Amino acid sequence: MGDEAEASVPLLLVKASDKRERRRGSATWAQTLGNIVVSIVGTGVLGLPYAFRVAGWLSGSLGVAAAGIATFYCMLLLIECREKLEEEDHHQHHHTYGDLGGKAMGTVGRYLTELLILVSQAGGSVAYLVFIGHNLSSVFSARAKDSTISPSVFIFAILLPLEIALSFIQSLSSLATFSVFADVCNALAMAIVIKEDLLLFDHPFRTRNAFNGIWGLPFAGGVAVFCFEGFSMTLPLEASMAERRKFRWVLAQAFLLIILAYIFFGIFGYLAYGDETKDIVTLNLPDNWSSTAVKIGLCVALSFTFPIMMHPIHEIVEVKLRSSRWFQKLCRNGRHVEWLGMHGSRIFSVAVLVFLASFIPGFGQFISFVGSTVCALLSFVLPATFHLTFMGSSIGVWQRALDYIILLVGLVFAGHGIYDVISGHTTKS
Secondary structure (H helix, E strand, C coil), X not given: CHHHHHCCCCCCCCCCCCHHHHHHCCECHHHHHHHHHHHHCCHHHHHHHHHHHHHCHHHHHHHHHHHHHHHHHXXXXXXXXXXXXXXXXXXXXXXXHHHHHHHHHHHHHHHHHHHHHHHHHHHHHHHHHHHHHHHHHHHHHCCCCCCCXXXXXXXXXXXXXXHHHHCCCCCHHHHHHHXXXXXXXXXXXXXXXXXXXXXXXXXXXXXXXXXCCCCHHHHHXXXXXXXCCCHHHHHHHHHHECCHHHXXXXXXXXXXXXXHHHHHHHHHHHHHHHHHCCCCHHHHCCCCHHHHHHHHHHHHHHHHHHHHHHHHHHHHHHHHHHHCHHHHHHHCCCHHHHHHHHHHHHHHHHHHHHHHHCCCCCHHHHHXXXXXXXXXXXXXXXXXXXXXXXXXXXCCHHHHHHHHHHHHHHXXXXXXXXXXXXXXXXXXX
């Protein structure tokens, strides 16, 4: 999956003109900083105020900080593992995440790593659809007299045919503008939310809870981990940098900025709306032209960014399809058979995710589940496991102990997330 993931590297990334330059990397520190921010910050940030409502503003702040620091540390572990492999194998450069899984645990490790990346990518894609559906429902229901239009209506009636049509576009560069537009709309949404928050402040710290009980922490933790998505982009981003030795410092700067932005945005959103905070904070915005414009802008931008999220999924499915013997036999009947098969797989993948999105009860609960399960395994459990496997006795006792702690906490966190779903436990709404 690492190679497929690299195809969706943020659009600020400088493209190499030839294979030699691509191997060396050509991005400056400023471009790499922008790439890291674009890779990590997504729609999940708009669910942070709700997570702070569930956990409390102080607990939520500590949870975001802990998730950010842990993710940053595990990214460093991943880079250290690749450097170790590159020292041992001078002919193989820039190992992917899947390569690390294969080196650490054989074929099973590679398939497990790629499967988790695939599922996390699918989870992010479904989150896009849920987010768009709920915001469109909010906009049009506000203008409908005494009626509420279900988000599923927009997901099936608008997003399904649109995303199927867009799935035929195989060049990501043609969608680059929409990815940048989505980031601009995200920033505008956060700015408008904070502006509205400031207008609503009325002794907020007296009426808002700092700690809402122990059971709210896993939920907020899951949302926080989801908000630091883009973990699989660590190795491609590091490889893209011209001066790779500076990547750790650039990564630290990016995470400091993101953690602070997340904490302040989560606090502002929760302090303003309190127990009325919705799982997508844009749904709390007043029905005026600026709020409506931001919602529509986000929906349009994310609709056209969705194919970029789907690109790694399409590539994995198509690679597996091309390698299957039965499909190779069918393709002998003509090139049109291969064309139909490739695009048919894209249509099927989009339809499956749209179908799943129509049954998601809430944005906040979904991203918390994805963050506490798949993202936790991908961001914490696998990097700690790889580091212990590759580095072995060469690392100190304290670092080995820290790796084991991260590994154990990640497994417990993922287990709790799965238990929550199976037991039917839900957070207060």
